[in-house]
Amino acid sequence: MNLTVDRVSKTYKDKKAVDHFSADLQEGVYALLGPNGSGKSTLMRMMASILRPTSGRILLDGRDIATLDDAYRDVLGYMPQEFGVYKNFTAERFLRYFASLKGLGKKEAEEKIDELLTLVNLQGDRKRKAGRFSGGMKRRLGIAQALLNDPKVLIVDEPTAGLDPKERIRFRNLLSDISQDRIVLLSTHIVSDIESVAKEVLLMKEGALVRQSPVEVLLEEMTGKVWRTVVDEKEAKVIQARYQVSNIMRTAAGNTLRIISEEKPHVRAGNTEPTLEDVYVHFFDEEADDGV
Numbered sequence: 001m002n003l004t005v006d007r008v009s010k011t012y013k014d015k016k017a018v019d020h021f022s023a024d025l026q027e028g029v030y031a032l033l034g035p036n037g038s039g040k041s042t043l044m045r046m047m048a049s050i051l052r053p054t055s056g057r058i059l060l061d062g063r064d065i066a067t068l069d070d071a072y073r074d075v076l077g078y079m080p081q082e083f084g085v086y087k088n089f090t091a092e093r094f095l096r097y098f099a100s101l102k103g104l105g106k107k108e109a110e111e112k113i114d115e116l117l118t119l120v121n122l123q124g125d126r127k128r129k130a131g132r133f134s135g136g137m138k139r140r141l142g143i144a145q146a147l148l149n150d151p152k153v154l155i156v157d158e159p160t161a162g163l164d165p166k167e168r169i170r171f172r173n174l175l176s177d178i179s180q181d182r183i184v185l186l187s188t189h190i191v192s193d194i195e196s197v198a199k200e201v202l203l204m205k206e207g208a209l210v211r212q213s214p215v216e217v218l219l220e221e222m223t224g225k226v227w228r229t230v231v232d233e234k235e236a237k238v239i240q241a242r243y244q245v246s247n248i249m250r251t252a253a254g255n256t257l258r259i260i261s262e263e264k265p266h267v268r269a270g271n272t273e274p275t276l277e278d279v280y281v282h283f284f285d286e287e288a289d290d291g292v
């Protein structure tokens, strides 16, 4: 299976939110990583066929999703960023409602709902009102909703926003469990969410794709460019003005700096193992959000 984004652009009035974005996805988890406002939601809404591109095409196995229309929606699961639940619906009623919208028969729906509530670990809460759920539970219910039609393409926009660290881990595991035989695309600006689950990372900046690579390749490219040194406050300021600093840890011994640089940035600096956060800082020149 191939989902191809072919030079897709979207312009809102005078704002170019997505700019000639091209990518090719097969089965597995892909992470769309970029700062706020880089165009991730706009791109995903186009890939979910909710929004029409201003130009360019999106193809599933060579066929335009705009032409496939309902045939595409039959194989698509989508969880938008702003995911609302009907407050007074119980979890199971909410899923029954969406199952009927998606055209599932009654018996088929009950079986699927049962299976999905177990998968997202909400079986014990199925008769509780979704309005009382925590952020993490609502998002898990959202994923169950997106999986009702057993989609071949699953698009989830910022699935871990607002979740606590434990919920984020649970979510990550869930995504990797369901990624077999499906294309899963998730967006995030939280680096630690994707380091262990993503097959490839798509780095998005100002509407454009800057890189599509496996995590290992991105890390490999940074080898020898990430440095660690302990300096006093004055030296720290000088280094910060001259180099990209991905982290500063202030301790009694001084300031421990992680620096990204082609050259050795300080006499006492030594190379250290790169992380995806360093990659993020390198490409976006801003501090990574660790999501905590």
Ligand SMILES: Nc1ncnc2c1ncn2[C@@H]1O[C@H](COP(=O)(O)OP(=O)(O)OP(=O)(O)O)[C@@H](O)[C@H]1O
Residues within 6 Å of the ligand: 012, 015, 016, 017, 034, 035, 036, 037, 038, 039, 040, 041, 042, 043, 081, 189
């Ligand atoms: N309906 C709209 N009308 C006008 N401009 C918009 C609209 N939707 C988004 N934009 C603008 O397009 C750009 C990309 O927005 P988008 O929401 O796609 O980015 P994002 O990467 O998903 O950001 P975030 O992580 O904050 O949601 C932003 O500058 C945003 O202000």
